[in-house]
Amino acid sequence: MAPSRPDLDDTGLDDPDPVPDRFATPTTLSRRSPATGEIVGEYPIAGETEVGAAVERARTAATWWAALPADRRRTHLLAWKRGLARGADDLAALIRAETGKPLTDAGLEVMLAVEHLDWAARNAHRVLRPRTVRSGVLAANQRGVLGYRPLGVVGVIGPWNYPVYTPLGSVSYALAAGNAVVFKPSEYTPGVAQWLAERFVAAVGEPVLQVVTGDGGTGAALCRAGVDKIAFTGSTATAKTVMAACAETLTPLVVEAGGKDAMIVAADADVDAAAAAAVFGGMGNAGQTCAGVERVYVERPVYSAFVDAVRARAEALRPGAGDEADYGPLTMPRQADVIAGHVADALARGGRPVVGGADAVRPPYVDPVVLTDVPEDSSAVTEETFGPVLVINPVDDLDDAVRRANASTLGLAGSVFTKDTRRGAAIAARLRTGAASVNSVLGFAAIPALPFGGVGDSGFGRIHGADGLREFSRAGALTVQRFPAPLDLMRFDRSPRAVAMAWRVFRLRHAR
Known part of the structure; x- marks a missing residue:
């Protein structure tokens, strides 16, 4: 369900030896x-x-x-x-x-x-x-x-x-x-x-x-x-x-x-439920969930109410190491630089900080960050952030939301919130993703019978x-002959009558 960074050329570990031998091969x-x-x-x-x-x-x-x-x-x-x-x-x-x-x-x-x-x-x-x-x-x-x-x-x-x-x-x-x-x-x-x-x-x-x-x-x-x-x-x-x-x-x-998964919030959605799901999907596990939520597109009639609901929930979250913490530290230290870069780019290009900001990144922890009005070509929108950062942008209608959600090379998962679940399923079917949820996030993760995987830069194949x-x-094909073929064409000495009959049957079945 979630991506990682097991790079083939970098362990990502700090050297525990204060005076390491740079020429030694670690064992x-x-x-x-x-x-x-x-x-x-x-x-x-x-x-x-x-x-x-x-x-x-x-x-x-x-x-x-x-x-x-x-x-x-x-x-x-x-x-x-x-x-x-x-x-x-x-x-x-x-x-x-x-x-x-x-x-x-x-x-x-x-x-x-x-x-x-x-x-x-x-x-x-x-x-x-x-x-x-x-x-x-x-x-x-x-x-x-x-x-x-x-x-x-x-x-x-x-x-x-x-x-x-x-x-x-x-x-x-x-x-x-x-x-x-x-x-x-x-x-x-x-x-x-x-x-x-x-x-x-x-x-x-x-x-x-x-x-x-x-x-x-x-x-x-x-x-x-x-x-x-x-x-x-x-x-x-x-x-x-x-x-x-x-x-x-x-x-x-x-x-x-990886993923850059989008949530779509329709004007008729349960705003509080959508906000709760967005905050959990975007900030659970310190945002280190590839199929979580990184972008949210909200129809304008409920945009302000949704942002307020997300703000209230995000401001209440506390990262830390104790049992009372809502989420923990970044597991991979160098991800902090990626998160800081995306937040900085969004703010420099006119994005508005609703919760947190540039000072939210304090390794190994990142406080919740909620940004609005971020340009669609900002790295905070186009690249996987993999941290507790939500970008919320308004849309004119659901067609606009689908277009923006699909304007990514990544396509792992998505979600749609609306009271009309039939319409929600139809919108979800238009998303260029391997999985989607209506009125929940990560709903597919708990259903073992459903396949999971991405499209585009999010990968291929299914687990x-x-x-x-x-x-x-590997699929194996087997045929077992039950009786001699009435029209046996799989031989060099096939009869002209069998060929003529086969052609007649073929035209009756396919040429009419």
């Missing part, structure tokens, strides 16, 4: 709490040799896993699910330590991830089992069968902003489809990934899921290690680097990249739902 990651700066874990940096060995182990494990009856895989995955649920408190605490997000938000992420794992485990056989398809007139003597088979080994390069929910959207569905997985987590959240893998081994006992920790070089090695598919979550720029690495071996790829299971499978 471990020191993960620091973004809130306190304290080291919360040390993890090895896997190189090409270690990544290659993990993929080879996965190749052997994949053969065993794929050969299991579907109900046995389901049993193993549900046992893993129970292990995650029973250890949810520990997992949420680890998420909080590595990302800085409040414990309640970490717990919500775990709950959503477990729901998706449960759905994938319970529905994989139904979705992927062989099924008969119509044969048609020319092949009436054939029985057509469509089935889905595992790819083999899937490499998953995961994010830091939702280090359980987002990567498990690929990991769970790839495993349920019968694949082994090698998971390279973000260098910001390696401990969370190791915890997940340890619980999997405890439930299954085979290395069907492995974790390789490290920096960008580790991710690059995974792309080149001969896996059968890569699932990547991260920025559009890094996705292009990943694609280039995968192209060397024609390794297929599913990408979930979650039946489409997510098929994303990690």
Whole structure:
């Protein structure tokens, strides 16, 4: 659901050594709490040799896993699910330590991830089992069968902003489809990934899921290690680097990249409900949610009332490290510069600060920022900010709102608020996005049967739902001849009578 910045050429970590050896090759990651700066874990940096060995182990494990009856895989995955649920408190605490997000938000992420794992485990056989398809007139003597088979080994390069929910959207569905997985987590959240893998081994006992920790070089090695598919979550720029690495071996790829998601508020909307959703979608998780809300387009009759409602809610929010905080620090320190730059550009070009402003960025925290009347070509409108910043602009009508919402190269998600839900659904269908919600934000995230993914610079391919299971499978076509063909044209000695009859049938069916 959410993007990250696991850049292939930059770990993004501060060097813990005050007098570092700039010529030494680091062998471990020191993960620091973004809130306190304290080291919360040390993890090895896997190189090409270690990544290659993990993929080879996965190749052997994949053969065993794929050969299991579907109900046995389901049993193993549900046992893993129970292990995650029973250890949810520990997992949420680890998420909080590595990302800085409040414990309640970490717990919500775990709950959503477990729901998706449960759905994938319970529905994989139904979705992927062989099924008969119509044969048609020319092949009436054939029985057509469509089935889905595992790819083999899937490499998953995961994010830091939702280090359980987002990567498990690929990991769970790839495993349920019968694949082994090698998971390279973000260098910001390696401990969370190791915890997940340890619980999997405890439930299954085979290395069907492995974790390789490290920096960008580790991710690059995974792309080149001969896996059968890569699932990547991260920025559009890094996705292009990943694609280039995968192209060397024609390794297929599913990408979930960034978003600049828009909310549309109609004149008949419940203004308070829309404002509450906009503030949560834009500032929850410190704004580090790719499918949240960054832009809001409001019809003029309710524009002032909506801005006032958002102001009241945003001014009440407090970032911090304590349990009382509404959201935590920025997980990735260098994102502060991006946020500050977008706010500065908006203000310099005539944008009006309603809440916060240039002084809101005080690393590692960013106070809520609400801007209005921002030019549509400002970086605050055109580029992903990935911080607690909302841009609210008035529109003349809903057509204008749709046009502005779609005037972006990014297309991940969107939302529409209106009392007329039928009209809302029609407006949502016009948005150039992979997902949309009417009268909620992120509504699709909690429905495992719905696929998720973007268009344009937001990526391609789908995770979650039946489409997510098929994303990690290969379609297999099979025909079985039931009886000799009445008009057998698939031979060199076909009779002129059979050809003439086939032409006659063809014209009767298609030329009239």
